[in-house]
Amino acid sequence: MSGEIKIAVTVNGRQVDATVSPRLLLSDFLRDSLRLTATHVGCEHGVCGACTILFDGQAARSCLLFAAQLDGHNIWTLEGLSASGDIADLQDAFSRHHALQCGYCTPGMLIVAHDFLKAHPSPTAADIQQGMSANLCRCTGYWHILDAVKEVAERRGRSPSVEDSE
Amino acid sequence: MKPAPFEYLSPKTTEAALDLLATHGSDARILAGGQSLVPLLNFRMARFKYLVDINGIAELDYIKLDNDMLRIGALTRYRTIETSAVVAHAAPLLAEATQHVAHLPIRTRGTIAGSLAHADPAGEYAAVMLALDGSVVVKSKSDHRTTQIGEFIQGMFTTDLNPDEMIVEVLVPQARGNQVFGFEEFARRPGDLAVVGIALRIDFDSYDGIEDARIVALGGSNGASRIAASEVEIKGHGLTVDQIERACRAAAEVDMHSDIHATAELRRHLCSALLKRVLLKAQRREREAGT
Numbered sequence: 001m002s003g004e005i006k007i008a009v010t011v012n013g014r015q016v017d018a019t020v021s022p023r024l025l026l027s028d029f030l031r032d033s034l035r036l037t038a039t040h041v042g043c044e045h046g047v048c049g050a051c052t053i054l055f056d057g058q059a060a061r062s063c064l065l066f067a068a069q070l071d072g073h074n075i076w077t078l079e080g081l082s083a084s085g086d087i088a089d090l091q092d093a094f095s096r097h098h099a100l101q102c103g104y105c106t107p108g109m110l111i112v113a114h115d116f117l118k119a120h121p122s123p124t125a126a127d128i129q130q131g132m133s134a135n136l137c138r139c140t141g142y143w144h145i146l147d148a149v150k151e152v153a154e155r156r157g158r159s160p161s162v163e164d165s166e
Numbered sequence: 167m168k169p170a171p172f173e174y175l176s177p178k179t180t181e182a183a184l185d186l187l188a189t190h191g192s193d194a195r196i197l198a199g200g201q202s203l204v205p206l207l208n209f210r211m212a213r214f215k216y217l218v219d220i221n222g223i224a225e226l227d228y229i230k231l232d233n234d235m236l237r238i239g240a241l242t243r244y245r246t247i248e249t250s251a252v253v254a255h256a257a258p259l260l261a262e263a264t265q266h267v268a269h270l271p272i273r274t275r276g277t278i279a280g281s282l283a284h285a286d287p288a289g290e291y292a293a294v295m296l297a298l299d300g301s302v303v304v305k306s307k308s309d310h311r312t313t314q315i316g317e318f319i320q321g322m323f324t325t326d327l328n329p330d331e332m333i334v335e336v337l338v339p340q341a342r343g344n345q346v347f348g349f350e351e352f353a354r355r356p357g358d359l360a361v362v363g364i365a366l367r368i369d370f371d372s373y374d375g376i377e378d379a380r381i382v383a384l385g386g387s388n389g390a391s392r393i394a395a396s397e398v399e400i401k402g403h404g405l406t407v408d409q410i411e412r413a414c415r416a417a418a419e420v421d422m423h424s425d426i427h428a429t430a431e432l433r434r435h436l437c438s439a440l441l442k443r444v445l446l447k448a449q450r451r452e453r454e455a456g457t
Contacts, residue, residue: 023171025168044168049269061272065204
């Protein structure tokens with residue numbers, strides 16, 4: 001009853017053709033089929049945010065999407081974003097502010113922070129807190145993550161040419 | 167935490183989707199944003215033989231203002247609504263409430279019609295629609311109807327949608343100059359499901375009196391419902407300290423339930439406290455607008 005679905009999807013700028021089972025979650029497709037294991041799987045019901053990826057440029061939970069839905073779409077995972085250099089400042093700030101301990105939530109945190117800062121170029125501290133509340137971290141107590149995002153928001157705000165070149 | 171097997175169907179037009187629903191009936195379920203449905207599938211609390219994925223139906227994704235009526239396509243995402251200048255102007259209450267809907271990555275995918283069809287009692291949109299006298303356009307292969315939201319949503323997770331029907335459009339009457347709106351909710355963290363929320367619409371007459379009012383609470387066991395006893399206290403009056411106090415006292419008497427998140431007593435308290443906050447906000451907004 002559950003025939004295989006053919007998809008053609010762009011993942012991290014690379015064209016991928018695949019045949020998938022309808023019930024295969026995007027998170028499992030990325031990790032198991034493409035071996036892109038930066039996308040972490042936490043709760044598998046959309047609460048924790050560890051599996052957050054960019055779907056057509058916007059942050060989304062990959063555990064709430066099916067691989068079968070990908071045909072013609074554009075996915076970025078942390079591997080691709082990291083290699084692109086687009087989030088180098090965020091990664092650097094996370095490192096310096098100790099915004100991670102075990103690191104399990106970090107890929108999702110970075111992607112949410114990336115999308116949030118694109119949508120809110122000059123956020124207040126309260127905006128950042130609300131934006132980053134999308135994801136759970138069980139180690140840091142969050143303050144270090146918020147500090148890192150706040151610093152990047154301020155730095156990017158001071159050098160608008162970086163934003164414009166996107 | 168993996169869904170049971172299903173067959174995946176991805177129609178590209180509304181007509182094709184309605185054909186599939188006519189053929190498969192209750193064996194099929196529409197997959198829109200999937201932010202509520204997919205968790206239910208992953209937990210295997212829900213199983214369907216067919217999922218009809220409507221995400222490829224571009225004709226269902228639009229926001230337009232047409233003769234004082236805001237028309238929103240079924241597939242329009244929260245995030246589109248949140249950032250739409252048309253919505254901000256024509257339905258400020260909808261825009262304000264959308265900021266309380268879940269988190270950014272959920273708003274990227276979740277849709278307005280999905281929210282209404284799911285009918286979660288903590289859903290913001292059902293309350294907003296009740297406050298604004300909104301309605302849904304529902305189609306099947308052979309028929310179509312426009313139904314007021316109060317008749318469409320029948321209780322917790324329950325609507326009058328037949329298995330062969332889908333919501334194709336959401337209708338919201340455009341805000342008028344004599345109206346003031348407000349929305350407040352309480353959740354444990356921003357973006358979590360609301361414990362209680364209040365959506366408010368006040369229609370002022372030309373003498374600063376209140377011609378009509380909608381006070382809607384969300385988070386009760388039957389979902390969004392009007393607090394008639396509070397509406398009565400302000401209707402025909404102005405937003406005076408006295409009337410606000412009376413309306414809030416009435417809101418503290420509403421029928422609420424206890425569950426793992428809050429006792430009925432706390433819910434009633436929140437109803438009253440949030441109503442006060444939202445009425446004071448409306449009072450400020452009325453003064454600022456100079457109506």
